[in-house]
Amino acid sequence: MRQSLSPVIHPDAAPRDNRAADSPLEARPGPSRSFVTLAIAADELPIVVVGGGVVGGRKALSLARQGGRVRIISPEIADRLRPLVDRGRIEWIRDCYRPEHLDGARIVVAATSDPAVNAAVARDARRRGLLLCNSSSAEDSGVFFPAMHTRGPATIAVHTRGRSPRYAKRLLDHIVALLAERPLETAEDSS
Numbered sequence: 801m802r803q804s805l806s807p808v809i810h811p812d813a814a815p816r817d818n819r820a821a822d823s824p825l826e827a828r829p830g831p832s833r834s835f836v837t838l839a840i841a842a843d844e845l846p847i848v849v850v851g852g853g854v855v856g857g858r859k860a861l862s863l864a865r866q867g868g869r870v871r872i873i874s875p876e877i878a879d880r881l882r883p884l885v886d887r888g889r890i891e892w893i894r895d896c897y898r899p900e901h902l903d904g905a906r907i908v909v910a911a912t913s914d915p916a917v918n919a920a921v922a923r924d925a926r927r928r929g930l931l932l933c934n935s936s937s938a939e940d941s942g943v944f945f946p947a948m949h950t951r952g953p954a955t956i957a958v959h960t961r962g963r964s965p966r967y968a969k970r971l972l973d974h975i976v977a978l979l980a981e982r983p984l985e986t987a988e989d990s991s
Contacts, residue, residue: 835961837946842866848905850897850921852877855935856911859945863909864889873901874912899924907943911935938962947972951979 845868849860852874864870864884871891872881884890893901897917902908908930910921918936925932934940938961946959947969956979958972959965 833961835944835959837957837959839955839957842868844869845907846905847871847907847909848873848902849909849911850874850901850917851909851911851913851935852881852892853911853913854878856909857881859909859911859933859935860884860890862945868907871901871905873897897921902928902930905930907931907933909933909935933962949976 847863847868847870849856850873852872857878860870860872873893885892908925910918912918915936918934922932922934922940931943933943941962944959944962946957948957958968960968
């Protein structure tokens with residue numbers, strides 16, 4: 801059964817059929833596995849990110865901001881990571897990936913620019929029973945990081961099972977814009 805995310809349409813908008821234009825997921829096969837969306841307390845959660853470039857850097861920053869204990873494995877890292885490394889918020893191991901780098905991890909993110917390295921990281925993480933996000937392969941990932949927006953006590957999270965993070969972000973931005981147009985009562989107002 802094909803599943804797709806339909807765009808959220810403003811109630812006053814004229815009806816339209818833009819699935820091909822709005823949903824890049826229509827023509828893309830994706831993981832047929834079922835996923836549960838949940839929130840995990842990241843406080844001190846040991847996370848290894850293999851790769852310190854654009855994708856690895858984005859994941860590392862996000863996970864560190866959420867309180868994760870992030871270790872980056874990479875010969876080089878993006879400049880925007882250096883302040884967190886300097887302050888001790890992110891540990892940087894300046895090295896090429898080796899399986900022992902996964903020691904102590906609970907979540908692993910394979911985010912190098914080399915799909916072969918990401919596949920090796922994925923294989924090693926699976927052998928250890930670790931949660932894995934492989935940026936090279938949605939089919940090889942057991943974990944996806946949704947696009948998120950937090951306002952007050954509420955968080956909105958959108959994912960596409962790894963098939964199109966850009967589409968998830970666009971959809972989230974659309975939802976946030978709709979909420980800004982039609983604000984709901986806050987949790988404090990409804991209690």
